[in-house]
Structures are given as C-alpha cells and as structure tokens.
Amino acid sequence: MADIIPQRLSYVAGEWVEGDEALPVENPADETQVAELSATPLAQVERAVLEARRSFDSGVWADASPADRAKVLSALLDHLEANRAELVATMVAEAGQPPAFAERAQFLAGMAVARGTLDLYLSMPHEDTNPVPVDELVRGRVALSVRRHEPVGVVTAITPYNGAIIMALQKLAPALMAGNSVVLRPSPLTPISSLAIAAAAEAAGIPPGVLSVVVEGGAAGAELLTTHPAVDMVSFTGSTTVGRRILAQAAPTVKRVALELGGKSAQIHLPDAVDRAAAAAVAVVAATAGQACVAATRMLVPRERKDEVLEAVAKAYSSLVVGPPTDPATTLGPVISAAQLERVERYTALATDHGAAVVTGGRRTPGLDRGHYFEPTVLDLPDNDNPAAREEIFGPVIGVLGYRDLDDAVRIANDSHYGLSGQVYGSDTATATAVARRLRTGAVNVNTGMYSAYAPSGGYKQSGLGRERGPEGIRAFQEVKHILIGEFR
Template sequence: MTIDQATGIKAQSYQQWIDGNACDAASGERFTRSSPAHDIVVGDYPLADVADTDRAVAAARKAFDTGPWPRMSGAERSRVLFRVADLVETHKDQLVLADVLEGGKPITQVRAEIAGAIDLWRYAAGQARSQHGESNSSLGPHMLGLTTREPVGVVALITPWNFPFVILSQKLPFALAAGCTVVVKPSELTPGSALRLGAILDEAGVPAGVVNIIVGYGATVGQRLAEHPNVDMISFTGSTAVGKGIVRASAGNLKRVALELGGKNPQIVCADADLDAAADAVVFGVFFNAGQCCNSSSRLIVEKSISEEFLARVEALTKRVTVGDPLDEATKVGAIVNQNQMDRILGFVSGARSDGAKVRLGGTRMETAKGLFMTPTVVSDVTRQMPIATDEVFGPVLSTLTFEDLDDAISIANGTHYGLSAGIWTSRYESALKAGRELSAGTIWVNCWMDGFPEMPFGGMRESGIGREQGPHAIEDFMETKSVLFHQGPRTNLWVPAAGVGRQ
C-alpha cells in the first residue's frame, strides 16, 4: 500500500479470488488504476487471462457438480446470504471508498448505492427459500405431474464500471439464491469493491469455488467466459455493441444469456405538469453520476408551448449543480471515468453543433488542475434524427426536443433502437395511462425518475437488453424448469401387445 503525500489517499493492492483463495494471476502480471478525479494511482490488481478464467470456471464447475451449495436447502442458503448482507454493511466504508476513488463518483451517491446493494442481498436472501414447483393432478386417474425448478449451473457475471457494486448485487445474490455457482468479471476500471467481496463471502460461509472473482480485459477474459463450454449462463451489463458480441460468442453451447444494455431514455414534460418538480427531476436524471448511467434521462421531450419557460428552469438549476472532488460531501457531479469517455462525450457535443443544435450551457471539459471533469451541458434545437438524440452519449449532456401533442411525444420517445426506461410528467391521468401503455421501455416512471426498489423488475426492451433483474421473478432467470410425470397402476394401451394377445 502506498500513500499519496499531497492527498493522503492510499493506493490499495488486491488479489483475485479463485476456489476460496486470494491469489495472483497465473502470469504474475498486474495493472494499476488511477483515480479520474485525482490523477493518482489508487489500486493495483492482478491481470487475469485465459488461464485464470479456465481455473475460475473449473472451480465453479466442481462446486456446482459435487459441492454442497446447490444441494443446500433454501433456508440454509438464505441464512448465508443474510450474513453476506450484514458483513457488507460492516465493511461498507471500504467498499464506498474503492468505488469513489476508482470511478470518480461522489461519495454521497456511492453511500446510497452500497445501502441499496445491501437491500438487494437481503431481498435475494428471502427469495432463496420462497422457490417452489407446481403439481398437476388433472392429467387423468393414473398420472400425476410435478414441476420443479433447479439452478441453471455455472453462471458468468460481467459487470460495468459505472455502478460497480450495486450492479453486481443485482445479479450475484439472486444467482446464489437459486443455487448456482459463479465466476465474476468486474470492469478493469473499477474492480476494487468486487475483489473485496471474496473475503466477505468466505467469512459469511459461502463454500470454496461457489464464487470466483477475476479481473481482466473483455477481449480475453470476457470473450473466454462467453465462449466457455462449461459456463451455462452469462449475465452481462454494458453497451449494446458488446452485448451483441456476447450473444454471438455464446452460441457454441447455446448458453442462456441475460443482457442489461444501453438506453436513450426520455423524460416527457407536458404543459400541465408540476414544472418545478419536473425540472429538478430532469437535472437529476441527466447529471446523476455525470450522466454515466444506462438510465440517464439524456433526452428531454417538452411540450412546445412551455419549452422556453421550462428550459429556463432547467438552466437555472443546472448552474447550481456542484461539480468537483468526489470526496467532497457537497459534490453532486464527479469525474468522467477516463479520457476515451471524455473524448466520446465532446464528440457528440461537437457533432450536435455541426448539425445545427444550440449548446445553451456547458459543452466543454472543465479547466482543472487535475482530474477529468465535464461541464453540465444543455443542448436545444435538437431534431430526432441527430446522433445526440438517438445514440447513448454516456455523459452529462441533455438533448432537448419539443412536441405538439402526446402522440408526437410518444413517437419521438420511441424513435430509437433502445427501450430501457422512460418517464412522463403530467397532471392528467389519461396522459399518464397512455404513456404507460405506449412507451416502449422496460420501466416507465410517472411524475418521478429513477426511483427503484428490489421488489420491482428492471430491464429493457429492443436493443436495451434481454431478461429482467430484481423483482419477485429475478431468481427464475438463474433456474431451469423440469417436468416430472408419475404413472400409477398397470400400463394400459400397450404399444406392443403381450405375447399371445390377439392370436387365434
């Protein structure tokens, strides 16, 4: 561990977790991560490759095929998962600091994320003992049918850099509740909190090999997991382009695939809405996590008659958004994760200008002594064909479009290949109901934005993904359904008659 003398920030050294042991990569290679907010090294990690991936999958395979975890009762698994939740709460300060320093996101936000993750572990722990099959006694006097659910097997979880611990917690506890064994590959940009989880799971009583955590690049570790013949399912959160590649790579053994992908999420603001509440939600929705969020409400679709009035409110609030050091309790917007992402964001803004849009606020990288910070940006005069209106920017950039009536608004909202989330602000029940029915998105928010609960399913339509996380059926993604039929009494209607039957 090294300490930066100017900031006092400690660089942490990590190991990967395979078969119940902390270990280095087989190659001995390591890599470092610098904080995008502070420009200093904050973590040192083993760099996994195909050999480590195969070791992790072999450990998970053995743990599933011969180990105790899939054979425990739901009550036993539930008790272990509740202990994990308690230990995560005990170690939350360490997890928070890892995510803040590696990802550059505000500390107040990460505290809320870790609290949400703990809630997810506890919710999944309850699901571990609530699974049951069905019986069918109406198949005839000699037949009884049973339906059982079994864990799907070895699951690979590939998680992104923008919400390192909470997205892992949307997947891992549900896979474990089902009785699966797991290989986790967190993003190489923000792996610290996931790597810390290995020891927590061990202390909670998760048997060796049930969860394995390795860090490597998508082109090596991610590709191998997607192709691996001993991986039965892969759950991925990230970009739509990478998700499509995972589907192609998974075809070798037709493994089950669950995908939570990109979004270009609209907030529709009607003239009859509470405009102050809507403006606050719009500013929160697009600048939360510096816009580096699949649920970012990066499209404002506002009724034309109030567009200038509403934009004035949005601009006034935007000017009050505090951008800066993520360790500062007052900061609301932290750093951009790396230079590639900064260049991508600035490219969208430049392209919008060229296309005739107006940059009303921001649009530039902030001039700071250290770190990667982007000015909160508001762009108006956007048309639905512009790339800034159709593609995921993944930055603190709001694109503004206008509509004449609700049919027009819904048409604009549905006019991308994404379908993750959408929202509407209105005081009219009929408008809210129409939007809820006609917007093509997995989550619709009415007079709110980004409210989430473990009890509510989350996932996308179209190119925003396959499957649902959270909610009462989340565990079912990690289970297979089996039909078992019992026959009672002698076999009738013989296909091959007994000897002598029917002979003269």
Template sequence: MSTMEYDKLYVAGDWRTPAGSDRIDVRSATTEEKIGSVPEGVEADIDAAVDSARRAFDGPDSWGNWEPARRQEVLLRFADELEKRGPETASRVSQQNGMPIVVAEAFEIPFPPLLLRYYSQLVVDQADERRPGMLGGTAVIRRQPIGVVAAIVPWNVPQGITFLKIAPALAAGCTVVLKPAPETVLDAFLMAEAAVAAGLPEGVLNIVPGGRELGAYLVEHPGVDKVSFTGSTAAGRAIAETCGRLLRPVTLELGGKSAAIVLDDADLLGNIESFFASTLLNNGQICWLGTRILAPQNRYSEVVDTIAGLASNLVIGDPLERTTQIGPLVSARQRDRVESYIAKGSADGGRLAAGGGRPADRDKGWFVQPTVFADVDPNHTIAQEEIFGPVLAVIPYSDEAQAVQIANDTDYGLGGSVWTADMERGEAFARKVRTGTIGVNHYVNDPTAPFGGIKSSGMGRELGPEGLVAFQTLQTIYLPPAAAN
C-alpha cells in the same frame, strides 16, 4: 499517498496466486493519480475459476443441493460483512469512477446486502408446484439452479450491478465467476474480503478481473451454463451471437437513450430534484437516464431555461465532497467520447443552452460540465446515440401523439419518465411508450419489480422474482393417477 495493492485473486474460496504477471493500475478520476492495483487475470485464471465453480456446483455436497435455508444463513452473513465495509466500498467506487459520494452511499452501500436478503428469502419461500393434469395424474414443477454463471459487470455502478446478478444466482444455488471492469476493481476485491469473512464455500464465488478479451473467453468457456452481462449494446450483440451458437442462456442489460417526456401541465421546478436524479445522476453515467428531454412547443423556452438553469447551478467537484453533485467521468477515454458528442451536437445545429466544456477551475480530473442542447432534431446524433455523460438534448413536440412517436423512435427501450401534474394522465401516457421501464414524476429501480429493456437495450430481466427465474431451470415430474392419489 498510500495505494491499495492486491497480489492475489479470489478463486476457490481463498486468495490464489495469479497465473500471469500483468497488473491493472487504477487511477483516481479526480486526481488522475494511481490509487491501487490488482493482478490482471489471464485465461488460465478463468479456467481455474470456472473449474472451481464447476466443482462447487457438481460436487456431492454441492451448493445447489443445499437446503435454501442453509444457503440463506451464509448469504445473510455475507450481507452483514458487506454492510461493515459499506463506507469503504462507497469511497473506493467514488475515487475510481467519479460517482458522487452521496450517490455511492445510496446505491453501493445498501443495495448489495438488501438484494442478498431479498433473494435468499425468496428462495426459502419457494415450493414445488403441483398441477392437476388434464389427462389424469399430476405434474410436479421444480425450480432448480441453472449451474455455473459467468457474470460480467461494468464500471458505472459496479457493486449495485454486480449484486443484480450474484445475489439471485447464489440464492438460487448457482455458482459464479465474476469479471469486474478494469476501471473498478478495488471495490470488487473489498467484496471478496467480505466473502472470505462470511465463509462462502469454496468455489461458490470467484472473481477474475480483466478486459474485453478475457470476458469473451469466459463467455464461451465450456464450463459455463449461463451468462449475465451488463454493458454496451455492441458488446452485448457479440455475447448474444456466442451464446446463440452455444445454445447458452443469456441475460443482457445494455444501452439506453431514454426519453423524459415533459407534458404541458408539468411542474418541473417542483420536481427538480427528482428530475435531476432521472436525467443527470452519477455524472450521466447510468444507462436508464432520460437524456432526451421532450418538451411541448407552447412551453419549450421555459423548459429549456429550467433545465439549463439546473445544469448551470449544479456543484461540480471532488466526488468525495458531500456537496458535490457532478463529479468527473471515469476515464480520459470516456471524457474524450463525451466531448466528441458535444462537438457533434453543435455541428449538427444544436444550440448550447448550458455547459459544453470543461470546468475552468479544474486542471486535473476527467471533468465535463453538465451540458444542455436546445433546438435538437429527433434525428440528430446526440438524440439517437448513447453518450454516457452529462449531456441532455431538449426536443420540441407539438402534441402528445408526436411526443409518443418521438419517444418510441429509437433503437433503445430501457428507461424513461413522464412529468405531469396529473398522475392518471402520466400513467396513461407511460403505457404508450415502448420501453422496459418508465416512471411518472420520478424514476427508481425498485428491487421488487423487473428491470430490463427491449430492442437494442437488451433481453431478459433483473430484479424482482423475475430476476431469480433467470438463474433457474424448470424440471417437470409426471405422476400417474395412482401416484397422485
């Protein structure tokens, strides 16, 4: 099988010979075979990328000083080039992280160009605000690009999450140094090819792959003005400490342990596809999934049986097959992590209602069966810690007050869902849950609405106009009464 090999990094608007000699080998999550490799960035590559981004931002014809409509022309070409490569992008993502191809086609193909078009138009439509002063005169409020952005993204939805950051950043007039995760670099290099074809100006976007140490070096680089990070809560805390010391703005989208609350009138079978998408999508490798299922005691056995039936009947297989609903996990290390939580769930007294092992017909690939635990106490480890795999914990509750208490009794607050036959009841319940986002009878990140978490799930928001504000700074110009007239 031929592999995808890259020898250079995308820095300063072109392909640049890396400063180091080490490489990142990428393996198929399904076959465990090598499918490609790219250069592994070193600190000198980050220096070059930041310097390039700095020049593109500070130069006489800087990207941030372009008229928004001029930037929009470039970003629309970028969107078009990404669309041309959409099927290949989806295929690369599926091979690398095990995302079922139908999910990759729904997330990784449409979202990047959609976000580029959305945010570039949002900036075109922005205008300076003029406020009458209370002391006379006028205040003019300008929105300006914040500067050079360090964007660090994870492997689970690599292109979708990348463009949550770089689409608003580029539209605002910022320049970007992107560090993709080592597990999913082949899609990032395909995206770089689209940037070259679109004619992004030199230094506006730079891509340097590497591990945690390289990410830490980028975060504290003196040439960076803003950090946007998606990943684990532990890594997010370390980044927050660095940015706090440097007084550097930071957006953090971190872990989750969201609750899917089944009310006593819910029709789970009638909403089973939406329920699957809200709890087990992408093999459980999404931070906002509702992995704690709260079920009323008077319907507990029925709910457990329904969810166990769902998990047991999902099609496990090659993520490139269109019938596959559950593919492999991203790596052997991730599978080991998930399996350790399954063992812990059983040791703590949880009852396995479905799954719990590896598929018998798969001797290659990092597969884990969709697993459902019943009789889970809210304080059990599998009910409190993020697992990031296809493992659900079903927790009973006596009444709505207890359901709210259990839903909120977590260090996290990112996503969630409420399931009910009464939409008004569902919305009213949703308002009681302490979380950044929550859905009623479904869950979807709509591009027009802010997404992010509270507590250990992070700080700041992406998507919506709020996602653009994160890459802008405000300047106020005070005009005296005479000037105002």
C-alpha cells in the same frame, strides 16, 4: 483497502491468486493511482470456470437447502456491512462518485436489494403442481404433473463500472440463492469493490468454487467466460455494442444470455408538469455525471413551452458545482476515464454539426486540469434524428425536444432502437399513466421512482434480454423442469 482485499489479489475457487500482470486502478477525479491489483492469469480464469463446474456438479451448494444458502449469503452481506465505511471510500476513489451517492445509491441500495432477494426467493414456490386439466391427467394415466425450478448451473456475471457493487449484488444474490456457481468479472475500471465481495464470501464460508472473482485490464478473460463450454449462462450489464458480441460468443454453445444494455430513455413532461422539468433534468446528471443506463437524457416538452424549459434547465445546470467528489461543495463529479471524456466531447460536437444548439456547457470544465470533467450540458435538439437523441452518450448531457401533442410525444419516445426506461410527469395521474402504457420500454416511472428487490427491470429492443430483480430476475437463473408422475402398472 488492505482490510477488504487481501494483498490486492484475485479470488479463484477459495484461494487468493497472484498474476504476473499488474492492473492499475485510476481515480477519475485526479488521475492518481488508487491501487495496483494483480490481474488474474487466463489459466486461472479457466480454473475458476472448471472449479465452478465441479462445485455445481458435486451439489455442495446447489443441493443445500434454500434456508442454508440464505444463512451463508446473509453472513456475506453482514461482512460487507461491517466494512461499509472503507468500502464506500473505495467506491468514491475508483468510480469518482460522491460519498453520499456511493453510500446510499450504491451500497445501501445494493444491500437492500440483496437481502430482499433472499427473502423473495424463500417466499416463492420452486416446485409446485402444474395446472394440467383433469381430463388430460385421466386420459394420460398421469397421477401428478409437477413444475420444478432448478439452478441453471455455472453462471458468468460481468458488471459495469458505474454501479460496481449494486450491479454485482443484483446478479449474485439471485444467482447464488438459486443454487448456481458464479464467476464474477467486474469492469477493469472499478474492480476493487468486487474483490471486497470475494473477501466477504471467504469470511462467510461459501464453498470453494461456488464464487470466484477475476480481474483483468483487457477482455481475454471475459471472452473466455462467454465462450467456455462449461459455462451455462452469461449475465452482462453494459453497452449494447458489447452485448451484441457476447450474444455471438455465447451462440456456439447455446448458453442462456441475460443482457441489460444501453438506453436512450425519454422523460415526457405533460403540459401541466413543465415546471418540474428543471429538477428532473438535474437528476439526470447529478451524482453519476450522466453515467447511468436508465438516465432519461431525452427531455420531451410541449413545443410551445420549449424555450421556457431550455432557460429553466440551463439555469439549473449552471448552478451545479463541478469538481472532486470528496469536496462537500461538489454536485457533479468526473466521468470515469479520458476515453469517456473524449466520447462526451465528440458527441456534443456531432450534435451541433447536425443542427443542435448548446444552451449551456458543452466543453471540458475550465480550471480542472486533473481529472475527467465535463460541464453539465443542455442541448436544444431540432429533432429526434440528431446523434445526441439517437445514441447513448453516458455523460452529463441532456437534449431537449419539443412535441406537438401526446401522440407525438409517444411517437418520439418510441422512435429509438433502445427501450430500457422512461419517465412521465403530469398532475393528471390517469393521463400520465395512459402515456406510460404506450411506451415501448422495460420500465416507466410516473411522477416517482423506485429501486426494489421486488420490482423487475430490463430492456425492450436493443436495451437487452431478460429481467433483473423481482420474481422474473430470480427465474432468470433457473431452468424449468416438468416431471410427470404416474402409477406403475
């Protein structure tokens, strides 16, 4: 890690900054210390904001051509690619993710989205003629009506622990490509990989102040980044609870806020797709230990087939091997921390207190005294009011619910204050797609999945505001200006 983060310092306005407070990073697989970073002093967090403001207002980055910005950002990505092996090893250590997942689903997917975003931005119009009817143009003596997309300004990007690299790239690529200056604040649990992005920015020659990466163990810096009057926008991925606080903190200065928050996604299995349930259930917990905001942790199946599904899913979960992610035999690793392990355990107990039955799992993994391991758990849920059906647990736990008919399945799926993602499985693709259209959620996968720079994601209801990826994800980091051009008389 010494090669990808110089001296374990934070990166502020083109300089590596040392603080007085240490930030230890724990390996959730065995509770050893991965590294001890130097936390960014609060005064340096503010300097990162002020230098971002200065760099933006000076136009050193915002006024550069899109082609020039793309060239520098491509160099940043090339630098990350050159350090791929070490960066993947870092993600395995700090997040407890299996190497194959860290490499494919985090690093390679993140790089593909970032490079795709550069291409997408270059293909989009950022200044074009506004479609005002001719009679209005003549009556108003307007020769031309122009719609222009400009950068928002100074952006705060706050990322979660479960997708440190991919979530950072998903925010940084469109924000920087659009000409903004950005301060990145990663989760205190997984900060090392984000500092590798800072090293890549320095190597690529991004002007000082355009990108800073600050790290901390608490939340004082994050609060400064969401309240400071020099910040124009906050882009946050994390829990709905924290998202609500960020909305309140940003309100006094009327900042733009983009939020990708929690989820309690449903996967609906049509009667002709029940045999797919076990495999779909494994996908919920494998690799991430259920720590994904889009994880479809509510499984909806025909009521008369529920016992059959519970047996199949329990059998599949019992075959999963829980252990350190570096062990080739492991198929399910740890959750991120002791606090998260306690949360999973607490919600499993709450579920049974409210009538659920544990079909398999339901406890900390025996024989693993070090690390934060919980058995893959299948809950037989009596109804959608159970705590395990209402709240995001963020662990290797799935709940199975029965539905009467497809109308009932849609009702259950939509009966949630979340609306981030969803899945529908059925051999009759037309029927499955019709069900997907009725779900109140930001994305629905029908018999497949895709993660692309060109496909937007985001939440309905309390799962968030705005979109990431796709044209909408780029526009999120832009203001719209209308320019009227008339003849001088």
